[in-house]
Amino acid sequence: MVDSDRPTVSDRADARGRVTIAEIAREAGVSVATVSKVLNGHAHVADATRQKVEALLESHNYLRRRSRPTHTVGLVDLVLNELDSPWAVEVIRGAEETAAQHGSGLVVSAVHGRPADILRWLDNLTRRGSDGVILAVTALTKGQRRKVQDLGVPLVVVDPVGNPDPTIPSVGATNWHGGLAATQHLIGLGHRRIGIITGPDDVLSARARLDGYRAALESAGIDVDPALEVRGDFHHGTGFDGARHLLALPEPPTAVFASSDLQALGAYDAARSAELQVGRDLSIVGFDDLPIASWASPPLTTVRQPLSDMAAMAARIVMQGVDNVLTGGMRRIELATVLVERESTGRPPAR
Structure with missing residues (x-):
């Protein structure tokens, strides 16, 4: 049974001026990961599904012509195995909302720490001509970082693995x-x-x-x-x-x-x-x-x-260029954490 009062992607696009990956995924009846695979040109998507997603992307002008930079921000998640995990969803939401405010799209990739996935992502990045890259809880080798830098693409890390590279801006929490x-x-x-x-x-x-x-x-x-x-x-x-x-x-x-x-x-x-x-x-x-x-x-x-805020900050930095007033000359930005007291804690039991 279809709820005729439920807003469609087109309804939301008319109200906000653009749609998000999550909204396209819901309209197509697929996962965020599937939409991301289509955006990245992955082969492991059924033809009918790919055509449906591409039609929605085109109808809402999500991607611009490939002959021009698409002004996308690549979000690479190295640690999480699924893009639909709660942690990843919060990071995607913050980055995508900020990209939308700047009139840009967002391409989401999952590499799972596998060298072959990272190489595939780097090849896709080269073809897309992205404006910037956000790495979420991930690490690149020196050679891989050099390839991104040779492309002239601003790079920011969210919640870095290991000690932050002093040459790359990073956004984390306290x-x-x-x-x-x-x-x-x-x-x-x-x-x-x-x-x-x-x-x-x-x-x-x-x-x-x-x-x-x-x-x-x-x-x-x-x-x-x-x-x-x-x-x-x-x-x-x-x-x-x-x-x-x-x-x-x-x-x-x-x-x-x-x-x-x-x-x-x-x-x-x-x-x-x-x-x-x-x-x-x-x-x-x-x-x-x-x-x-x-x-x-x-x-x-x-x-x-503040996962969404961390991703939003990273997106603002890469879209305005790494060397901008947002960083204030700092290469490491930490947003505040806050304890939220609920009902899972109490005084120790008497023994």
């Missing part, structure tokens, strides 16, 4: 302060055994959150216990496994700081499998404040990371 605030919140509730499920060791934001956690413990006179530190990868599975490991310790923690919301929700499932009630028997704090954080049961206490 991850250390976020880790500090999350742990201080738990300490303030009376917790003394606080576990942490970290992100990948090679990701700058994950290391900063771990350092903030340790700093909060040390400032409160609580010894840092390596047994309470479990490595993760920001995804649900390591949140579940990490929390299950912590809860199996001879002296388990009364609280867990998960370095991402997805890991926190994995910890929720581990707590339930141990017949523990989140917020009463075990306090859990996440990081990101994705929409799913407020939908969780109980709603998740988490550190809000």
Whole structure:
């Protein structure tokens, strides 16, 4: 059954003047990833689907003629395996809305860390003549960076992997302060055994959150216990496994700081499998404040990371040129994080 009152892409385009990738995907009945594959010229799209998407793109003037620069901003996501993950959706939204305000389109690519995918993206970038590139949680080799620079394309990194290259502007968040605030919140509730499920060791934001956690413990006179530190990868599975490991310790923690919301929700499932009630028997704090954080049961206490704003800032920088007043001469910009208190944290249970 079709809802005749639902606005079509054309309705939204008339109101705003242009459409987004997400709107075209909804109208075509496909995913954002499929639209991105069509934009990037990937072969693994059914002919009928490709024709449908291309017709929508053309009817709404999403792409300009290939003989001219298309004024697109390439967004490459190296860490996430799916473009439709909650983290990626927030980043895409911020970059796309800003590009739209400047009359530009956005081409989204996923490379999954595979060299062949990166080479394919670089070839597509060369053909498109993009105005700028945003790399989200990714890293290029020196040779790959040189190829982008030889094209004269401005390059900005969002949430960089490893130590930021001092020659490339990067936009991140105050991850250390976020880790500090999350742990201080738990300490303030009376917790003394606080576990942490970290992100990948090679990701700058994950290391900063771990350092903030340790700093909060040390400032409160609580010894840092390596047994309470479990490595993760920001995804649900390591949140579940990490929390299950912590809860199996001879002296388990009364609280867990998960370095991402997805890991926190994995910890929720581990707590339930141990017949523990989140917020009463075990306090859990996440990081990101994705929409799913407020939908969780109980709603998740988490550190809000301004993902959309970070991507929007990166888009503004590349579209106005790297050496512009937005950066103020700085090569590293960090936007503030904020602790959002909900119902997943409380005082430690009496034992």
